[in-house]
Amino acid sequence: MTFKDPTIHPSQITPRAIAEDRRQWLKTLALGSAALGMGSWLEREAFAKTAAPREKLPAKLNEQYSTRETQTSYEDATTYNNFYEFGMDKDDPAKFADRLQTRPWTVSIEGMVKKPVTLDIDALLKLAPMEERVYRLRCVEGWSMVIPWNGYALSHLLNRVEPLGSAKYVEFISLADPKQMPGLKRPVLDWPYREGLRMDEAMNPLTLLTFGMYGELLPKQNGAPIRLIVPWKYGFKSSKSLVTIRLTEKQPLTSWSASAPREYGFYSNVNPAVSHPRWSQATERRIDGRGIFAPKIKTEPFNGYGEYVAKLYAGMDLRKFY
């Protein structure tokens, strides 16, 4: 799926042959400097050689929820990741996530539900028709991407287990296995990674249970085999590599708000009016290959999804419930 973007002039796009020639030239240079022990300092791409084979995941485009903005390249979306279970640097997940075993994989859905169940990944893949949705993803760090995700609304899964009336929140717990995840050695967060949504947020049709991106199964660094995408919230609310989904009465304690409550609240709706304590959230840098001189863009309340979600927060002071 490609969209024409009128703001990019064809002359601004580097022809493939020239780009590859430059890379070749860099590799030669890196090879030379490897003798000096500086190879990796010059070459970023080493990990690409170990990338796992890519598997298709057919899905039908959902136009209603899809933006036509320029998409982030597959390479950028799969090499610039926050997934601290594999390391703190943006390129660590792409380097180390190949250790993750994504099959067999089961997810248990439990807590305040009539029919708790543990489903394996194949059953989950077949639970509802697969949709493609091109969403904006806004990271709390001030960058954003446009990514085509493949999955279906989380509500399909939650309806299947029949939530009890007492279920007010949903807690999401990610895998934390030190054998597969080298980043767990560092106490950056209280592992396992925990996130949460209010029940109505979880049931919102935008909340996507996600199995793929760019028409293929999720790469491991992007949260394989199953993750969440909550497009109107900062990226860290979209938990990766889920193993447990638990419906609760009380608001769950999430990993980031436990670690730095002043910086990361439970709601974390994208909000240009509420700064992070160490930077403004008013603008964002869109990662779409337009280069370093492309101006930053204005951040929209709810990341531009206000028409679908603003009503969830009617009467709430979102400065207090950040």
Next chain:
Amino acid sequence: MVAIAHVKRWLFVVALIPLMRLFVLAYAGQLGANPVEFITRSTGTWTITFLCITLAMSPMHWITAWSGWIQMRRMLGLFTFFYAFLHFTIWYWLDHYLNFQEMFADVIERPFITVGFVAFVCMSLLAITSNRAAMHWLGRRWSSLHRLIYLIAILGVLHYFWHKAGKNDFQTVYIYAGIILVLLVVRIPLIREQLRRIKTRS
């Protein structure tokens, strides 16, 4: 001993490698998904690295008695400023689009930016007074002014620490903080005298 002029020529070329690397990576389209972040962090890291190297020159002189260390110090100090200047300029230009008011608001509002900015202003003072004319004009005040480097080192580490604080990711911060701590501690007169004795013994 090697001719110092010769050493300085090589030092100049070597000190430009981090900048050259950025050009090479930019040319090859290898600055990653977020090139502005990459360049900002790279120049920041090299600022603090050159700061450490500059601060190491006096202790090296005390230990070895080779005056060449002191003769390299100014160039290294100026390279520290050079990378700080790039770090600041990229941020002012590509994060704030040269909008002074907006940039300054950021400086006032966020302590993490404030300390980095103060360190940069102090460094600019040292850079413009690094020539002979300024030394002559300032006389004895010159060395008091240039003791600002100790404040700059502390502010620089604090800036780096705050930058990493949100994620409790302090591994590299501790390494730089440790090196700077050692380089400051050896300046305590008693310890400095001990270091000076090393050369008289050998």
